[in-house]
Amino acid sequence: xxxxxxxxxxxxxxxxxxxxxxxxxxxxxxxxxxxxxxxxxxxxxxxxxxxxxxxxxxxxxxxxxxxxxxxxxxxxxxxxxxxxxxxxxxxxxxxxxxxxxx
Amino acid sequence: xxxxxxxxxxxxxxxxxxxxxxxxxxxxxxxxxxxxxxxxxxxxxxxxxxxxxxxxxxxxxxxxxxxxxxxxxxxxxxxxxxxxxxxxxxxxxxxxxxxxxxxxxxxxxxxxxxxxxxxxxxxxxxxxxxxxxxxxxxxxxxxxxxxxxxxxxxxxxxxxxxxxxxxxxxxxxxxxxxxxxxxxxxxxxxxxxxxxxxxxxxxxxxxxxxxxxxxxxxxxxxxxxxxxxxxxxxxxxxxxxxxxxxxxxxxxxxxxxxxxxxxxxxxxxxxxxxxxxxxxxxxxxxxxxxxxxxxxxxxxxxxxxxxxxxxxxxxxxxxxxxxxxxxxxxxxxxxxxxxxxxxxxxxxxxxxxxxxxxxxxxxxxxxxxxxxxxxxxxxxxxxxxxxxxxxxxxxxxxxxxxxxxxxxxxxxxxxxxxxxxxxxxxxxxxxxxxxxxxxxxxxxxxxxxxxxxxxxxxxxxxxxxxxxxxxxxxxxxxxxxxxxxxxxx
Numbered sequence: 001x002x003x004x005x006x007x008x009x010x011x012x013x014x015x016x017x018x019x020x021x022x023x024x025x026x027x028x029x030x031x032x033x034x035x036x037x038x039x040x041x042x043x044x045x046x047x048x049x050x051x052x053x054x055x056x057x058x059x060x061x062x063x064x065x066x067x068x069x070x071x072x073x074x075x076x077x078x079x080x081x082x083x084x085x086x087x088x089x090x091x092x093x094x095x096x097x098x099x100x101x102x
Numbered sequence: 103x104x105x106x107x108x109x110x111x112x113x114x115x116x117x118x119x120x121x122x123x124x125x126x127x128x129x130x131x132x133x134x135x136x137x138x139x140x141x142x143x144x145x146x147x148x149x150x151x152x153x154x155x156x157x158x159x160x161x162x163x164x165x166x167x168x169x170x171x172x173x174x175x176x177x178x179x180x181x182x183x184x185x186x187x188x189x190x191x192x193x194x195x196x197x198x199x200x201x202x203x204x205x206x207x208x209x210x211x212x213x214x215x216x217x218x219x220x221x222x223x224x225x226x227x228x229x230x231x232x233x234x235x236x237x238x239x240x241x242x243x244x245x246x247x248x249x250x251x252x253x254x255x256x257x258x259x260x261x262x263x264x265x266x267x268x269x270x271x272x273x274x275x276x277x278x279x280x281x282x283x284x285x286x287x288x289x290x291x292x293x294x295x296x297x298x299x300x301x302x303x304x305x306x307x308x309x310x311x312x313x314x315x316x317x318x319x320x321x322x323x324x325x326x327x328x329x330x331x332x333x334x335x336x337x338x339x340x341x342x343x344x345x346x347x348x349x350x351x352x353x354x355x356x357x358x359x360x361x362x363x364x365x366x367x368x369x370x371x372x373x374x375x376x377x378x379x380x381x382x383x384x385x386x387x388x389x390x391x392x393x394x395x396x397x398x399x400x401x402x403x404x405x406x407x408x409x410x411x412x413x414x415x416x417x418x419x420x421x422x423x424x425x426x427x428x429x430x431x432x433x434x435x436x437x438x439x440x441x442x443x444x445x446x447x448x449x450x451x452x453x454x455x456x457x458x459x460x461x462x463x464x465x466x467x468x469x470x471x472x473x474x475x476x477x478x479x480x481x482x483x484x485x486x487x488x489x490x491x492x493x494x495x496x497x498x499x500x501x502x503x504x505x506x507x508x509x510x511x512x513x514x515x516x517x518x519x520x521x522x523x524x525x526x527x528x529x530x531x532x533x534x535x536x537x538x539x540x541x542x543x544x545x546x547x548x549x550x551x552x553x554x555x556x557x558x559x560x561x562x563x564x565x566x567x568x569x570x571x572x573x574x575x576x577x578x579x580x581x582x583x584x585x586x587x588x589x590x591x
Contacts, residue, residue, distance in 0.1 A: 016265070016269060019265065020262065020265075023258060023261075023262050029254060029258075032258055033257075033258070033261070036258065036261035036262060036265060039261075039262065039265035039269075040264075040265050040268065042265075042269070043265060043268040043269050043272050046269065046272035046273070046276065047272045047275065050272065050275055050276035050279075054276065054279045055279075059275070059279075059280070059281055060272075060275055062223065063222070063223050063226075063271075063272075063275070063281065066223055066226070066227060067226075067268060070226075070227065070230045070234075073230075073234055074230070074233075074234055074237075074257070074260075074261055074264070077234055077237045077238060077257060078237075078254070078257045078258070078261070081237075081241060081250055081253055081254045081257060082254065084241075084244055084250055085250045085251070085254060088244075088250065094254075
């Protein structure tokens with residue numbers, strides 16, 4: 001007996017919102033990148049849960065796999081930027097980056 | 103075979119990868135601009151015979167219809183001009199030049215796939231391919247002030263917007279059990295309207311809004327525009343917006359078409375907010391690249407008018423507007439790039455007295471800006487006129503009034519740039535690495551000699567396009583109408 005669909009959807013929404021909160025509120029660039037991944041985790045859970053309960057078998061899982069790999073590519077670029085910034089600034093604190101404004 | 107349908111994208115991708123491979127060998131690569139242009143022309147040659155097609159292939163993953171063809175041709179032309187306009191920048195940055203060419207080719211391929219996507223997964227993949235390529239392009243010159251910060255901001259906001267897009271897509275999939283846009287449209291047509299569906303649509307709009315840089319998802323764009331290399335910005339400002347428009351159009355009319363009236367209202371509100379905000383925020387800007395960034399935000403709002411109208415004339419005038427906006431914006435950014443190359447400045451004061459130093463650059467910038475502002479007889483006037491007419495026909499008179507009123511505001515800050523160029527005394531030159539010469543010695547030929555000839559050619563060509571489209575708009579209007587013919591019959 002597995003839990004009904006809406007349990008998964010609520011958990012996914014919670015993950016998504018936690019991730020969104022992390023991006024908006026956290027000052028550390030790496031934590032912000034991790035929070036984006038958390039949002040995507042929520043999406044993936046959604047996709048896989050729909051797949052399981054709607055009986056369409058594979059499409060959502062394929063989608064989730066693509067999401068995971070693309071997120072890895074995105075994180076690679078993001079982390080490369082963070083490393084380059086840390087070398088120049090000796091900091092990964094987003095609030096210290098104030099060269100641009102207006 | 104289906105390869106034929108994807109041949110243009112494949113040609114671009116293969117030549118881009120070839121460039122990257124050649125770069126690894128460590129040799130100096132001469133003739134990059136020619137190589138990239140050749141690749142684009144080859145892709146164009148492969149694209150041309152496809153204009154008669156109207157089909158979906160690879161199991162509905164990709165569509166080949168007039169709309170896709172129109173945008174693909176637009177992207178190829180934009181990329182060609184962008185490569186020529188970037189020649190001066192490339193000369194100054196020989197180290198990163200191969201990467202620039204390879205990435206811009208890949209970007210073009212990704213955008214071309216994006217406007218062809220007929221299904222959520224391929225749409226998402228193409229969109230991400232273009233976004234990740236743009237990260238790299240935007241951060242190509244890490245030594246520019248603010249470059250890395252702006253790019254990181256871009257990565258984070260792109261990540262969040264992609265998550266919103268995916269979240270919306272996951273609900274669409276949950277509602278319908280399919281990822282094919284047309285199928286989604288068919289299956290949603292039977293279900294009743296629900297708050298969750300509206301939420302899913304708004305999530306999707308968030309994702310596309312980021313790509314289009316419309317209010318309230320525009321916050322990243324002025325920073326990126328200011329800090330990224332100017333040729334990259336020229337391309338980003340036009341091609342990326344056009345692609346975002348195309349996918350938004352497909353998703354909201356094909357997949358979510360059953361709720362067209364509701365989306366029309368949402369788009370009208372977003373378009374009005376974007377036009378008002380973009381134009382008002384452009385007024386106090388002191389950096390020309392930032393000013394153009396806010397002006398581009400407002401232009402995206404005008405594009406959205408075409409979606410708000412939800413009619414065939416609305417769509418075709420938005421397609422027309424996309425093409426002429428591309429030309430005028432490219433001219434403006436190339437002039438900024440050329441002047442940046444000659445003087446090292448992009449701030450508005452640095453353009454003081456440009457008309458006396460480089461009359462051609464000043465005139466080109468002036469004409470491009472007036473076209474963007476919608477002054478007759480330039481192309482922008484006809485574009486805005488047809489858009490407003492379509493919006494009025496759709497019964498949204500208030501939207502046309504807002505658009506027209508804010509056009510006047512835009513003319514104010516565009517003319518302010520003209521005042522600086524034509525009235526103010528010449529500004530001091532701060533060419534990097536060399537002591538500034540006395541302004542009086544700087545004559546027009548000396549400055550133009552510092553600008554790459556291909557950049558001047560790109561400026562001249564895009565300027566010619568702006569002027570010609572103002573006088574002979576019929577053929578492009580007809581092409582836009584042809585591209586729009588599959589929507590709303």
